[in-house]
Amino acid sequence: MNALSIENLTRNYYKDKLTIAAVSGLNASFNEGTMTVIHGSSGSGKTTLLLMLGGMMQPSSGSVKFNGRDLYSMKGRELRHFRNRHVGFIFQKFYLLPYLTVRQNITLPLHIGENVRDNTELLHSLLERFRMSHRLNHLPGELSVGEQQRVALIRALIKDPALILADEPTGNLDPENLEIVSEALQEEAGKGRIVILVTHHASLFATGKTAFRLENGCFSDLR
Ligand SMILES: Nc1ncnc2c1ncn2[C@@H]1O[C@H](COP(=O)(O)OP(=O)(O)OP(=O)(O)O)[C@@H](O)[C@H]1O
Ligand SMILES: [Mg+2]
Numbered sequence: 496m497n498a499l500s501i502e503n504l505t506r507n508y509y510k511d512k513l514t515i516a517a518v519s520g521l522n523a524s525f526n527e528g529t530m531t532v533i534h535g536s537s538g539s540g541k542t543t544l545l546l547m548l549g550g551m552m553q554p555s556s557g558s559v560k561f562n563g564r565d566l567y568s569m570k571g572r573e574l575r576h577f578r579n580r581h582v583g584f585i586f587q588k589f590y591l592l593p594y595l596t597v598r599q600n601i602t603l604p605l606h607i608g609e610n611v612r613d614n615t616e617l618l619h620s621l622l623e624r625f626r627m628s629h630r631l632n633h634l635p636g637e638l639s640v641g642e643q644q645r646v647a648l649i650r651a652l653i654k655d656p657a658l659i660l661a662d663e664p665t666g667n668l669d670p671e672n673l674e675i676v677s678e679a680l681q682e683e684a685g686k687g688r689i690v691i692l693v694t695h696h697a698s699l700f701a702t703g704k705t706a707f708r709l710e711n712g713c714f715s716d717l718r
Contacts, residue, residue: 503557535709583656
């Protein structure tokens, strides 16, 4: 059974003579088959937390454990393998490559790492599910912002990851697409994945099994 846990997780940024306590002493565990929602005002530490959960940012102190193993005690190669194999990350800023088509952007993760493979069946089912089948050959710059957001989501799901970390994945979607994406994330959790959703959308707070509110880097309440 896959599980992710954090203990005393802390991250400070240092800028000029300022110390910014972005995330301070968080404790939580996230189990497979569940979706957790994290919300909080702008600057409360949500992206910083997600990056640490995904093995992309070294904490200042504390730990992130996947199946009991501390991510940041791993060697570079092993940590890369963890990200590659297990993490589907939907970035708040999408990070689509502007010179690659929708199809190339989505399938790029399949060509990174040891097991280069294709998954045409999953690709087409995801494209259909998120209503993007008609835009396969477009460049990101030729898409609406909500379409770019859905491409970023499909790219995160194409590797069938155990852990889905979604940073405000509905920020630019109309109500209908918001519904599609929110249902899809709940469905992914239902398939046995660990889903962690960061969102400002109050309507989504109740969709997770648990909701955490972040305030100045600390959890302020728990539902
Ligand atoms: N690289 C950095 N260097 C210095 N300070 C940073 C850096 N990245 C983030 N911060 C600061 O850390 C705090 C937390 O940032 P973070 O991006 O995690 O917030 P957030 O909750 O995701 O906000 P938003 O809802 O606007 O996306 C903010 O005050 C931000 O200004
Ligand atoms: Mg953010």
